[in-house]
Amino acid sequence: MAILNNPEPVVQANRIKTIDIIRGAAVLGILLMNIIGFGFNMDNLLGVMQGPRTTRDFYTMTTILSFFDGSMRGIFSMLFGAGMILFTLGKKEQPGGATIVELYYRRLLWLLLFGLFNAFVLLWDGDILYLYALCGMVLFVFRKTRIRWLFVLALACMCVLMVKKQNKWSATKDTRVAYLAALKAEKDSVKLTDEQEMAKAEWPQMEQEGKQPLDPVFASQNRQKMRSGYGSVFTHLQQRIAYLQTVDVYETYFWDALIMMFLGMALLRLGFFSNHLSTSTYLLWLLAGYGIGIPLGYFLLKNGFLLQFTDFVGYVDRYRVIPDLAYDVRRALIAVGHVSLLMLVYRSGIAAWFMQALANVGQMAFTNYLMQSILCTFLFFGYGFGWYDTLKLHQLYYVVGCIWLLQLIYSSIWLKYFRFGPFEWLWRSLTYWKMQPMRK
Amino acid sequence: MPTRYTRLLSVDAIRGIALLGMLLITVWEFGGFTPNQQAALQLEQSGSAYYLYALSSMLFEGKMRGLISLVFGVGIMLYMNRQNESSLAAAQELYIRRQLWLIVFGVVTAMVLLWPGDILFQLGIAGIFIFPFFRMNKTGLLTCAIIATLFYCGKLYWNYADDQRSLASYKAVLKVEEKIKKDSIDGHRKDSLAGLPADTIKIRDSTRKKNDTLTTLQQRDKAAWEGIAKREKYDSSKAAEKMEKQSIRKGYGEVWTYLVERSKRQEARWLYRTGIADLASLMLLGMALFAYGFFSSGYAKNRYLLFGLLGIIAGIAFSWLRLELLHEKVFDYEKYINKYSFPANQFFPLERLSLSFGYISLIAWFVRCNILKRLWPVFGAVGRMAFTNYLLQTIICVFFFYGFGAGYFGRLSIFQLCFFALEVWLIQIVFSILWLRFYDYGPAEWLWRRLTIISQLRQ
Numbered sequence: 001m002a003i004l005n006n007p008e009p010v011v012q013a014n015r016i017k018t019i020d021i022i023r024g025a026a027v028l029g030i031l032l033m034n035i036i037g038f039g040f041n042m043d044n045l046l047g048v049m050q051g052p053r054t055t056r057d058f059y060t061m062t063t064i065l066s067f068f069d070g071s072m073r074g075i076f077s078m079l080f081g082a083g084m085i086l087f088t089l090g091k092k093e094q095p096g097g098a099t100i101v102e103l104y105y106r107r108l109l110w111l112l113l114f115g116l117f118n119a120f121v122l123l124w125d126g127d128i129l130y131l132y133a134l135c136g137m138v139l140f141v142f143r144k145t146r147i148r149w150l151f152v153l154a155l156a157c158m159c160v161l162m163v164k165k166q167n168k169w170s171a172t173k174d175t176r177v178a179y180l181a182a183l184k185a186e187k188d189s190v191k192l193t194d195e196q197e198m199a200k201a202e203w204p205q206m207e208q209e210g211k212q213p214l215d216p217v218f219a220s221q222n223r224q225k226m227r228s229g230y231g232s233v234f235t236h237l238q239q240r241i242a243y244l245q246t247v248d249v250y251e252t253y254f255w256d257a258l259i260m261m262f263l264g265m266a267l268l269r270l271g272f273f274s275n276h277l278s279t280s281t282y283l284l285w286l287l288a289g290y291g292i293g294i295p296l297g298y299f300l301l302k303n304g305f306l307l308q309f310t311d312f313v314g315y316v317d318r319y320r321v322i323p324d325l326a327y328d329v330r331r332a333l334i335a336v337g338h339v340s341l342l343m344l345v346y347r348s349g350i351a352a353w354f355m356q357a358l359a360n361v362g363q364m365a366f367t368n369y370l371m372q373s374i375l376c377t378f379l380f381f382g383y384g385f386g387w388y389d390t391l392k393l394h395q396l397y398y399v400v401g402c403i404w405l406l407q408l409i410y411s412s413i414w415l416k417y418f419r420f421g422p423f424e425w426l427w428r429s430l431t432y433w434k435m436q437p438m439r440k
Numbered sequence: 441m442p443t444r445y446t447r448l449l450s451v452d453a454i455r456g457i458a459l460l461g462m463l464l465i466t467v468w469e470f471g472g473f474t475p476n477q478q479a480a481l482q483l484e485q486s487g488s489a490y491y492l493y494a495l496s497s498m499l500f501e502g503k504m505r506g507l508i509s510l511v512f513g514v515g516i517m518l519y520m521n522r523q524n525e526s527s528l529a530a531a532q533e534l535y536i537r538r539q540l541w542l543i544v545f546g547v548v549t550a551m552v553l554l555w556p557g558d559i560l561f562q563l564g565i566a567g568i569f570i571f572p573f574f575r576m577n578k579t580g581l582l583t584c585a586i587i588a589t590l591f592y593c594g595k596l597y598w599n600y601a602d603d604q605r606s607l608a609s610y611k612a613v614l615k616v617e618e619k620i621k622k623d624s625i626d627g628h629r630k631d632s633l634a635g636l637p638a639d640t641i642k643i644r645d646s647t648r649k650k651n652d653t654l655t656t657l658q659q660r661d662k663a664a665w666e667g668i669a670k671r672e673k674y675d676s677s678k679a680a681e682k683m684e685k686q687s688i689r690k691g692y693g694e695v696w697t698y699l700v701e702r703s704k705r706q707e708a709r710w711l712y713r714t715g716i717a718d719l720a721s722l723m724l725l726g727m728a729l730f731a732y733g734f735f736s737s738g739y740a741k742n743r744y745l746l747f748g749l750l751g752i753i754a755g756i757a758f759s760w761l762r763l764e765l766l767h768e769k770v771f772d773y774e775k776y777i778n779k780y781s782f783p784a785n786q787f788f789p790l791e792r793l794s795l796s797f798g799y800i801s802l803i804a805w806f807v808r809c810n811i812l813k814r815l816w817p818v819f820g821a822v823g824r825m826a827f828t829n830y831l832l833q834t835i836i837c838v839f840f841f842y843g844f845g846a847g848y849f850g851r852l853s854i855f856q857l858c859f860f861a862l863e864v865w866l867i868q869i870v871f872s873i874l875w876l877r878f879y880d881y882g883p884a885e886w887l888w889r890r891l892t893i894i895s896q897l898r899q
Contacts, residue, residue, distance in 0.1 A: 096525065105536075138540065140536060221657060242712065245712060247708050
């Protein structure tokens, strides 16, 4: 509540540091999910899911999907929402210069362009900067909204997604029911109506798509294209990127990000990210977050995701309500758990040097996020080392480890000499349309 | 946004004209004058129906949306420049809230009133993108407007290049197919020359065919181009039209299911692929013209006339070229691609830019010379209530054409549709003038203002 009433007097250095630590952890953590997109052909992931359940790859996948899927992106989104409040409320306006509103929207326009750059030039189709810029344009007017209402807004966005998911699910269920009815009618040698004929034809196709959402021809084409030169990768990916930035953003990711951004704004106001709650509160959140989130995640993975790809018919027949409805609840809980854990470690003073290194990574999170695209596309795509689809799933995480190490080290070194990361500096300079001081 | 004291008459008049003119084009989609029927006219290129179509397309299609964007840009400049230092931040926040409410109204228009062609949503987003530009100087604004226009041309070329690529892979597949056929015939001949019995030849043929078929990817490439060619061609069976007629002449629920996907596509894909460049280029032009003093009688009268004539002549030349190219494209798209390295609508952004600019110059000239003095306040009234009138237009059309209203979708010819639009003009003009006699704002404007102000005060 302290921040709500009075944004200034919170101990500045302290507040920024814990947020930087969380941001650093999130930007590193995001690679845990993204690496699969950078280096792994999606049909292989299906292969791991459908294959034996004792391999290293299977364990890796289970761990990653139940602990980190969505939650790292969630923390990142939360901090984007929190950052919006810090940016807009923490600034003093220069007389005669641009107002905060202008600076904020200019900043977002540049972010949008950085997002397009990340997607269409660096060729990372999983880019989130573009999405964040769009969401940020909506967030601004909610910067002073009361905490209670922020939670309501988050919940409302969550409900939008739930309704969408359930609607789609009900349509699938209806097709299945109509199909079974048509089969039964046929068995009773009743002449089928046109509608029943259609229902009979529709389900098998849906079943095929549900079992094998990735077309094998496309998968093999994808493998070959991703290992070719820059031009081929670009033409191969451009339509997918455009699809992600239009249909997917519009239908899903806009809401997906807004849920977490509103939550993040509310949590910032509560002092959650700024180390303002008592140790027992963080402990409680850690218990609640992990204690509910992880079993829920494991259940969703085992009886939802895995079941879907191994026994699609059984999956459809079993659930009236799609289990995936709990997805956002789960990732919010786990995200809160992750943050609480970080805060507790920070408070205990264990591994203070590591926390400092994380804070450095977080202070240049924008650079580090873009650097991941630069490094990974170069490692995996054909115009670089071309490792795309040559490593096993668990081997990808050795690469992740190396990149983490690299980022922890260069961030610390860079910040010894400079005030901002290079891309932060560029972004700032573009926003204020004036070269910003760089050296310390 | 500007109060009545600072309103420039010609800006309102332009907005009013644009709003009414837009209906001449949107009534096609409302009333079921489908792209396929347009293709039929483009193919024929004669007859009075074609001339009416061509004239509307030349003078109005895209240009009225252009004028609305242009005036929107002028509105941003007027609003931001009117504030003093201390109130600017609050005014800007109010502006952002206005835009967000506009987006909400747009979603309602598209998803509840079921008008997929809605532009409120698009204007809301574009307005947020463009507003930080108001601080730029006039040269910067003009440069940005030109860049946005060129970017738009580039986008159109990009889309065309996809089709070119598709045709190229189609041709490659045809060659493979030919070779497979030839090999099979050659093999057959060889076999029969070798004196094999007919039965054996048959078996050999069948095994050969099994191995020598197109791969899945090749089949897809082939189907992809065939799909494009079919889409661009006039379909004499009119299957799609019949389907559309049936779907839209039904009750609200069925029409909703049919149109909601189209609305989504418009809001997600059109805005991304075309809309943002389409709207932003002319918003920026409007802002640049404002900065150059175009609306504050900075220029001599004759210069407006000159601008007007130049813009209109250039615009008509571009649109005439477009219609000629469209004819060839509908006639045979494959031939078109072989012949031209650019799409039929390549210069559409320039066409809109020149014509929109020509129109406002000419109107400014008229107003300055006191010609048609009585007419401008009439359009001005419509323009002052533009938001109300836009919603009203949509409601009238939806209830006249869709199945849950009078159900005239697909029953009127292009002449009748044009007449219908003129009737709606009349209603809107009379309504606007009467309403403004008693009130300062249109009803929808009032609601919009209230929502914006209340949401800001609630903070």
